[in-house]
Amino acid sequence: MDDDVGQVIELLWGTPSRPSRGPRPSLSIAAIADATVRIADADGLESVSMQRVAEALGVTKMALYRYVAGKAQLLAVTIEAAVGEPPVLTGAGWRSRIEEWAGLLRENWLRHPWLPQATVGDRAMGPREVAWIECPVAVLAEAGLAGPQQMDAVLLLCAHVRNTLTATMSGTQPWTPGNGAGSLHERLAQRNGDYAAVLGATRSGRSADNGWRFGLELILDGLEVRVSGGPGR
Amino acid sequence: MDDDVGQVIELLWGTPSRPSRGPRPSLSIAAIADATVRIADADGLESVSMQRVAEALGVTKMALYRYVAGKAQLLAVTIEAAVGEPPVLTGAGWRSRIEEWAGLLRENWLRHPWLPQATVGDRAMGPREVAWIECPVAVLAEAGLAGPQQMDAVLLLCAHVRNTLTATMSGTQPWTPGNGAGSLHERLAQRNGDYAAVLGATRSGRSADNGWRFGLELILDGLEVRVSGGPGR
DNA sequence: GCGGTACTGTGTCCAGCGGAAACCGTATCG
DNA sequence: CGATACGGTTTCCGCTGGACACAGTACCGC
DSSP, rough: HHHHHHHHHHHHHHHOOOOOOOOOOOOOHHHHHHHHHHHHHHOOOOOOOOOHHHHHSSHHHHHHHOOOSSSSHHHHHHHHHHSOOOOOOOOHHHHHHHHHHHHHHHHHHHHHHHHHHHSSSSSOOHHHHHHHHHHHHHHHHHHHHHHHHHHHHHHHHHHHHOOOOOOOHHHHOOOTTTTTTHEEEHHHHHHHTTTTTHHHHHHTOOTTTTTTTHHHHHHHHHHTOOOOOOOOO | OOHHHHHHHHHHSSSOOOSSSSSOOSSSSHHHHHHHHHHHHOOOGGOOOOHHHHHHTTSOOGGGGGOOOSSSHHHHHHHHHHHOOOOOOOOSSSHHHHHHHHHHHHHHHSSSHHHHHHHHHHOOOOOOHHHHHHHHHHHHHHOOOHHHHHHHHHHHHHHHHHHHHHHHHHHHOOTTTTTSHHHHHHHHHHHHTHHHHHHHHHOOOOOOTHHHHHHHHHHHHHHHOOOTOOOOO
């Protein structure tokens, strides 16, 4: 596994070398990643298989293994291709800049609805993905937040974006405890007495963004008191 | 799919009926769920397959389909079995009670490290899982938080628990951009100039809980200003 | 110019996965 | 005492990620 991670890192961060001995490669990492992004965008991450990517490129699936060592690497380069170039933040204070960054991240993930679930856990990140993290960390560092807490806060923001997005996309409705079948709501109501709070909280209707704005403002308010640089607006 | 969700809900919420016509069932939903929990605890969620669960119970994998309609149902009952009974909160104010609840959730998820990744997305939840949600929603309702925002806040807390836990468990080290191979850190340092903020934020060392306490206090502070009932301590 | 050699893409094969369908033994009800 | 409903097994299928041997191609040193 250590070797495996090393290979991914080499592929993402290393300078591509051109061995000029055999026949010209008909594919490239970029082409493979693009094709995979298209498939994931269209039919979801679970539809991404070596087979589908290969036939989208007009080759056999085994040909892909000349470029990527396995599906983990395929996913890594695909993510790196999908995250795109990191933004340039134009806001005035740290707060508006963080808000701007979070909104852009959310928009980007909305364009590739499989990205939230693909970027969970400890992975080997690529240059552009790290650059996306670099943005808000630099902002918070400049704002005076303590070192390790800069990363903590950014990861918290990422988690919030991911959480509200997955809830938004998996169902068309804002979250109630397991929609897709409204019958669960009936079950809850049937057991009168229990689950009164959940019923009350969902009866009035949650916002269509699944608490995105609410949580964002809440986190920013929480950061406000921890930043030594004064108010960010 | 609607039927599928309906079946899961029926299995989780319906009263078990005893058809007494054929031979006695040698298994039960509870036994199957327990076996699956053991497998997931030992070897992770990705090691859970019909085959493994079946042979752990001493039957053929197809026998399981007499009890659960598919793997989705198997996972649903397994989650419901693993979450356990919801806690009884003993704290004084709303803040300490929410803190207590979040800590208990985290401890429970630590005992079953696969639960964070198993409980993502829109699922049909079981009675005990909804009861876990009911706890903090009731606390926030009593504290005076507006209806829909109660659920928003609880889901935000869940996301934070999940996020810090997955980061904690996937690697032994607190998160740096893709550890498991420290070589990435070298790559970052190699490109002097770029990634200065990320390097600075991770150089000083992040806390071993991956920002768990930090994020929790931050969220609670953010809730403080939105609760009409005054300070919660 | 020419062989050796490195490289690309293909074909074949495998274990494992979730699941459908047919089949047979068993226990209960009319 | 059948008829019937139910439980568990067997067999089969398509799909997945991946190992491996093989054929064709282009370059390098001689």
